[in-house]
Structures are given as structure tokens and as C-alpha cells.
Amino acid sequence: MSKQKDCAAFAIILKYLTDQNRPFSAQDIFQNLQQEHHFGKTAAVKALEQLAQDGKIKEKVYGKQKIYFADQEQFTVVGEADLKTLDKQIGEQSEKLQNLQQSCRQMEAELKELNNSMTTQEMSVEITALKQECPLYREKLWKIKSASNHVTPEDKEQVHNERKRYIKEWRKRKRMATDLIDAVLEGYPKNKKQFYEELGIETDEDHSVAVPDM
Incomplete structure (x- = not known):
């Protein structure tokens, strides 16, 4: 070197x-x-x-x-008084730092809120679009109110009762089929899955359906 x-x-x-x-x-x-x-x-x-x-x-x-x-x-020798002065200055600066950090957090929150808000131009476009949609909804509402083919309470009750009857019959037949299959499987040499495959039996679960609640 x-x-x-x-x-x-x-x-x-x-x-x-x-x-x-x-x-x-x-x-x-x-x-x-x-x-x-x-x-x-x-x-x-x-x-x-x-x-x-x-x-x-x-x-x-x-x-x-x-x-x-x-x-x-x-290096300059620091006395006790100098250390106390430095401690005081550190405390003051720490307080200023905390205040600045708090202020920054508030401004960041306000900035985030503003960024998520619509601009004046975007709001103007949105208002125009809503004004155009309002007449369409008014017309649709008027048609619904003036329609003469509403479902009566009696018709609604009839449909509900028929639904309950069909669900009840569904459960009854499923239970009967399950009991019959279980009885056959007691003397069947293979498992239930093989039994279903040999006879071509399809279950509700195969089609991802279940008996609905009443």
C-alpha cells in the first residue's frame, strides 16, 4: 500500500x-x-x-x-447540570415528536377518507345516472301496484299447504326406502355402496339435494 x-x-x-x-x-x-x-x-x-x-x-x-x-x-466532560439540561431537551423533543406523530396519523386518516370519497365530477355523473333510473323505477312500481293478477292470501296459503304435503310425503317415502334397504343389507354379502351400484340406486346426496324444512 x-x-x-x-x-x-x-x-x-x-x-x-x-x-x-x-x-x-x-x-x-x-x-x-x-x-x-x-x-x-x-x-x-x-x-x-x-x-x-x-x-x-x-x-x-x-x-x-x-x-x-x-x-x-x-471529548468534552459533561457535568450533572449539563446532563439535566440534556434530559430536559430530550423530554421536550420527545413530546414534540409524539405530537407530530399524532398529527401525521390524523392527516393520514383524513387522506385515506378523501381517497375513498368520490370526486365532484364522479358525484355529478352518479347523480345524473340516478336521475335517469328514477323514472324507470317509478314506472315499474306503478305497474306492480296496478296489476290485477296479484296472488291472494288464499292462493298463497294453498301453495304453502301443498308444499308441506309434498315435503311430508318425500320424508315418508325416503324413510320407507331406507328401512327396506337396511333390511336387505342385513343378509347382503357386500356393503351398501356396492349394493347401490348393482341396483342403480341414486340418492338425494348423489344429486346434492336434501329434504327442505317444513
């Missing part, structure tokens, strides 16, 4: 450690910076060791691993 590239790697790593202000191993530095700045692990190790030797960063050894971090003396 050229001297110019060495200087660039030194500056990049020094700035990274200062901005992050937390400990990193050489492997961490390499993995975090190599994709963007295109220098290898050897260059990262060399830069870290040189920076530590020059006193620009700090180095700590834990077993076989070395950890590097920014020199803390360069």
Missing part, C-alpha cells in the same frame, strides 16, 4: 473511531469499512497499531485480542 493510501486509511479509521466512540477490534474495523473504502485487513491492523503508537487512539489487550477506541480526553 502506498504512503498516500496509508494516510487515507489512518484518517478514515481515526474519524470512524471518534464518531462511533466505542471499542472495536481490528476485525470489526475491517468488516465495517472495507466494503466502502476498499482496504484490506492488513492495512486496517497497520493503521490501528500506528494510531495507537502515535497516541491518537487507545489500545487495550484482552488475552490474545486487542481492542481500539478513541482517546476520551478529546
